[in-house]
Amino acid sequence: MRQMANCPFSCVVIVLVLLSCPALGEERKDKTLSPYFFVQEGDSSTDSFPLKETGVDARINGVIAEVFVSQKYVNQGSKPINARYIFPASTRATVHGMNMVVGERVVTARIKERETAKREFAKARQKGKSASLLEQQRPNVFNMNVANIMPGDEVRIELRYTELLVPSEGTYEFVYPTVVGPRYSNQPEAGAPETDLWVKSPYLKEGSPVPASFGIHVTVSTGIPLQELACPSHRVDVQWESKSMARVSLEEPKESSGNRDFILNYRLMGKEIQSGLMLYKGETENFFLLMVQPPERVQAKDIPPREFIFILDVSGSMHGFPLATAKTLIRDLIGGLRERDKFNVILFSGSSCVMSSSSVPATQTNIARAIQVIDSQQGGGGTELSPALTRGLSLPRDENTSRSVLIITDGFISAERDVFEIIRNNLNNTNVFSFGIGSSVNRFLIEGMAKAGLGEPFVVTRPEEARVTAERFRDYVQSPVLTQIRVGFKGFDAYDVEPPSVPDLFARRPLAIFGKWRGNAEGLIEVAGKRETEEYAKTFRVSEADPGEANSALGYLWARTRIARLSDFGDRGAVAETKKEVTSLGLAYSILTPYTSFVAVMDAVRNPGEQAKDVNQPLPLPLGVSNLAVGGACSKVPEPELGLLLALFILVSSFVWIYRRWSRTARRAA
Incomplete structure (x- = not known):
């Protein structure tokens, strides 16, 4: 009788295990491409943290x-390893050189087509x-692979x-990112493109020490006296060489400084640019x-009514400090x-909800009601931005009112490119x-949107930055600095100009126009536009500029600007043509692109x-990001946890009810 009584409980346990685990001996077919937490193996012969140090030397001239x-x-273990490390960079970085140093041997990397480089490696x-x-997975995410690091080896990649x-x-x-945050993905791991596989990266849990040390030295030389220089992200030591030159380094290089962006801000005397x-x-x-300095902003006298759609991320990665900052903003x-x-x-995470079916005054x-809804959020679940954005852009609108969408x-x-595509296809006078x-x-997404x-x-x-940022935004939407911008050339044979057309300028930010030129350095460049109802025009004499060797980086910067337009934020339409042109630019100018990679091989x-043994360097969570940002494999349905828990609750309740009835029946029979 006791064995029979235990039977229902055994069934419950078995069913729970089957429901909560993938099938034994095989992975679930709908397993998504997800980051995961690093688990230290017991094998002490393998070094699981081969990257020991990152050092940065930045020199800013003008x-x-x-x-x-x-x-x-x-490699501090006793077995050879192949190391893989995912690391970030600025979205504007033009990587144009790489060396591999093993002991006294220096090998200069060569730029190759991506697949050719991969086969050679x-x-x-x-x-x-x-x-x-070295491969580019996103404009701001790179993948470094180092093969056959022998026990006791020290390998430097420059x-x-x-x-x-x-x-x-x-x-x-100046921003130097130090860590790639965990990326949410709902695409199945099986069949995912090679360029997305990096998303499945190991992470250390919140509060874990950063395994690799980080140091940075920045030399700022402007030629014009500096009025202000500050680092809001780290404690730094500043050594002034002159009024226009300073050297900046970390005050405490041993502190856990490799878990957040290094940010250095500076202003020139008199707020000049x-x-x-x-x-x-x-x-x-x-x-x-x-570089064209924009005019002063003219405040609009009569600002028309506007509509604002706020799309707020309340997913797991926003839990805690990020969401608190977002609420303040x-x-x-x-x-x-x-x-x-x-x-x-x-509000969006794995799904989204809207405050009202149409915008309210x-x-x-209404403001108090909105703030109450926002303040009640804690953060949890996936990050399904695309459906939330589609929902926001499709809300009913007044054609006579200017609409702005604010994504926080x-x-x-x-899936950054999915978001860019949705925005491009739904502009309809929406900024x-x-x-x-x-x-x-993820600055690639933020800047790209x-x-x-x-x-x-x-x-x-x-x-504490939220209030100032909100004020800057209000200034921007009230009155653009310059509209209907046009660039013309007279007597100066310019071609391959980037960008081909210049959008309206909201911020007081200089226009940056790149290009190539033929013949003599002479003629005029004219820039014109509208500042509210006033006409704006400025002329530059080409002969007054010195074509010096100090400007040799302009070729790299021009190529990177064109690649950004074609590939980073470009339309998905002409993929074959884009790939061909970007590959050609990467090979011609020896720069890293989505289709060209750097490879270095020792002869011996x-x-x-x-x-x-293959080793994936575990990454720290960015400062302020909680463990909720990292989840294991899940089905394609967003946020399956709630549905699974409800199903388990119903199942267990049913078994308890059945067991109690069975027990009463068994006692009566006895």
Whole structure:
């Protein structure tokens, strides 16, 4: 009788196990591509943290930053390893050089077509040669593979990249990202494209020490006296060489500083910005960069009523500090609306909900109602931005009212291009403004949404920045700085100009116009536009610019600007043509692109016998991001946890009811 009584409980346990686990011996077919938590194996012979140190030396001269990055890999185990490391970079970085250093041997990497480089690396790894492969997975996400790191080896990978610094409202910002945040994905792992597989990366749990040390040194040389220099992200030591030159380094290099963006802001005396024409005369091609200082903003006298759609991310990665910062920001944004304006709020995680079926007037009652809804959020679940964005763009609208969509998120998704496509296909006189929240946001998504939606991006790293950011936004939407912008050339043979057309300028940010030129450095460049009802025009004499060797980086920057237009934020339509042109640019200018990679191979066979073990370097969670940002495999249905728990609850309740009836029947029979 006791064995029979235990039978229902055994059934319950078995069914629960079957429901909550993948089928034994095989993975679930609908398992999604997801980040996961690192679990230390018991094998002490394998070094699970081969990356020991990242060092950065950045030199800012005028508006161009030259950045040198050194990654040190050390194998402290007793077995050979193949290391893989996912790391970030600026979305504007032009990577144009790589070396691999093993002991005293230096191998210069070559740029190759992506598949060619991958095959060359795989062949070297199989033969036991030390090799390295650098690939671009996103404009701001790179993948480093280092093969056959022998026990006791120290391998250094040296990268070089160039970046243009464009100030906004008179402030220059240099950003060096240090960690890739975990990306939410709902696509099945089986059949996922190779460029998305990096999403399945191991992460350390919240509060874990950062395994690799991080150090950075920045030299700022502007030629014009500096009025202000500050680092809001880290504690730094500043050594002043002169009024226009400073050296910046971390005050405490040993602290856990590699878990957030390094941000350095500076302003020139009198809030000036460096503008004008730069020329470079090369052996086969000549390049120019025109930086045009925008006019002062003219405040509109009669600002028409506007509609604002706020789309707020309340997913798991926003739990805690990021969501608290977002709440502060959105309260300031909504609180600054006029009663003539209308607004709506959409909250999204694995699904989305909208405050009202159509936008409501910005009365104090409606604002209080919206803030109450927002304040009740805690953060949890997936990050289904695309459906929420589609929902926001399809809300009923008044054709006589200008609409702006404001997206507030950390950007931790992998389907960035899906979002860009939705925005481009639904513009309809809608501007999109994006607000990145957190210490290490996905700037590719944040900048790309604003670019696709003809708006402006903002990044808020701390709650105290929220009010100032909200004020900047209100200034932008009230009155653009310059509209109907046109660039013309007289007597100056310019071609391949980037961008081909210039969008309206909301921020007081200089226009950056790249291009090539032929013949003599002479003639005029004219820039014209409208400032409210006034005409604006400025002329530059080409002969007054010196085509010096110091401007040799202009070729890299021009190529990166064109690639960004074609590939980073470009339309998905002409994929074959885009791939061909981007590949050609990458090979011609020796720069990293989605279709070109750097590969370095040592000639000597260093591991003739033992098979090297593959090791994925675990990544720290960005500062302020909780464990809720990382989930295991799940089905394609967003946020399956709630449905599964309800099903289990119903199942268990049914079994308990059946068991009790069976027990009573059994006792009566006895």
